[in-house]
Amino acid sequence: MLLRGGRVIDPALDVDTVADVLVEDGRTTAIGPDLAAPEGAKVRDVGGCVVTPGLIDLHVHVYPGLGDFCLHPDRVGVDTAVTTVIDGGTSGVATFGLARRWIDDPAVRTRVLAFMDPNQIYFATKDFICHKLEIANDERNLDIASTCAAVEANADVVVGLKARACYTDDKQTSPFLAAAQLAAGDRPVMVHLGRFPFTPTISTTDLLDALRTGDVITHAFRGASGIVGSDGKVTPQFRAAVERGVCLDVGHSGTDFRFATARALFEQGFWPTTISTDLNVFNVDAPVVSLPETMSKIWALGLPLPDVVAMATVNPARVVHREHELGSLAPGRVADVSVLRIDEGPARLSDGFETIEAARRLVPVGCLRAGEWIDAVNYAAPDAA
Template sequence: MSNLLIKNGRVVDPSQQMDDTLDVLILDGKVSAIQSGIDASPGVRVVDAAGCIVTPGWVDMHTHLRDPGFSHKETIASGALAAAAGGFTSIACMANTKPVNDNPFVTSYIYQKASSCDVNVYAIGAITKGLEGKQLAEIGSMFEAGIVGISDDGATVQDSYIMRKALDYSRKFDLVVISHAECTCLKGLGVMNEGVNSTRFGLRGNPKAAEEVIVARDILLAELTGARLHIAHVSTAGSVRLLREAKAKGIKVTGEATPHHLILTDDAVGNYDTNTKVAPPLREQVDVDALIEGVKDGTIDALATDHAPHSVTEKEVEYDLAAFGMVGLEIALPFYYRLHLEKGVPLSRIVEAMTTAPAKILGIPKGSLKPGADGDVSIFDPKSEYRIDKTTFKSKSRNTPFDGYKVQGKVRFTVTGGKVIYSASEETR
């Protein structure tokens, strides 16, 4: 644990309805005070955050760390370094590893590996054994080992009975069930959004209905069981509408959106860059607009990267054969911040979607700078402009279509437990 004084920054903390120029004092790893004019004491490191925005540490509730089993793409250690460089203090990793995190032994392995990392790493367990959708995983045992949610992300639980049982059982532990919503029967061999562009580009399409059918089904099952449901990587206007209607009825459902679904449309697929191949696919402008409106009004609760690292050999192939996914931890901030700069989303709503909301969904004690809270802080310069350079990534993978993009908003410091775990100034020395 460390002592730290962050001075002169604009502190934005939705958990306290706070937006003001203040100092933040962290003692013994916990927030001690937030007020103006705090003087430094001996043994306390001082960070000058003048001109920067200071927020609770960011929480990414949807990452793939590929460990165990796929360490050529990412490890827990490299993923944690990427998270810190991207401003994230807490991340949750999905269960599609090898072996799958469907039992307490894999869960314990993840936490053992994460114990040496500066970023807080949380494990999400599988819904079904082997992600096969046939039999429930060892949910109770994994809960005892520390999982914060269950998901077959990367695959969809196609069997409605199994999904109902998962939702029923999750209530015993108050675990959120995270749904990867794609009906395989409708998706077929689709590799991009079904529409005019899939015809133009000569690629097989994945219709919006493939997502919306599962979203609708799972909302009905959440209503039936009273369990907590979360829809991962929402990508269509129809899904946003379904979420909005479900929330109005009092159903316990939340949703998230990714940077790529908020920024890109299926036009980006036209150059056949396989880094644009994601699941669910990039959609149309009407869907992007609906997602942004959903973030603005809170229908979309959280922002999540779906950080999905892949090796060069898995991406430098024909579009049909390439792996789904792109990295996101190190470049999410400027795209989230763009929603404020260009789309009128209040900064407090963006910060809430990166902190308080995902922490609440996962049930973890993060996302606030209230006195007594963990001293996890993210600090960024809202005016800094630069170009994304994938060669600087801490991640072991470089699969991004955003290389060379000019963006605004740069992480300056990442702090966990009062310890500075990333400093942009030290990176440039």
């Protein structure tokens, strides 16, 4: 397969140029201008399109049947030109075998990786049942030895832990976050910025202080999260966390991304490390739609396109320590390649609270997943009237 004449943006290789991409036997073998098509090669004209390493969505929910929350991995993944999705802690330890069925299902074409919740029983539902029953903040739900064993047994797909930072007696520390960090070892722990119903969580300040280099704050650009002081400036704890290498993830969701917060943080120099969606059944129709739609929103706020592409390719690959295999078109890699169209606007983009008119939007065309071409499905963005 030869992808002919697209704008190839691969931040890992510092490439942004019009070029061809050659794929043979499921691997990328060359990037360059006017490559000769080997005999029998399929040639796909992608002139005018953006060609990137396979997009990676760092935060989704994709184990249908485990609660009422999840979407099919391919709806979130290859149907929208996203080749890798990472589940954001839908499952705890005791149900991870069910989660793995979706990860391993040969009928699923998207690569699926996972952040695991450290609790024995945790699953994400609309009614927050694990919080309503107060098992998300019950230390009897933790069994560190079992969590560590599950992480090791599933080390091929578990890239980190997802902690809900509930507390028990001491309001300043979360045994659930501590357990996640212990079981994670060198792997990242993803935490949710903002509260949960029914179960109290440690303050944002205490949460920021507890995060290690490489840990991830998802929903980092939501409103009213306690990372911005009354003077409109970020708090010293937030600045210190970012300076020691805590990663900022978008995690759009239905109510967890605001243009207003993003503008304020971008102005102070805080850009996302990663762009992700938190796609689930309750936000997929609106306002989130897809990872390319979410990338369009970050692009519309003025960040350069190559940076936006990095936030959905090499950056998430680095966050989950998979940069040796994911997030680049480097020759020899498994050929996960995304192709996006740029539709000139005006494009109406909504964060769920505010609608902006952008000059253009990114629209998925298709992807190569391990060298196999998959057409994108046209999920229209909501009419954000």
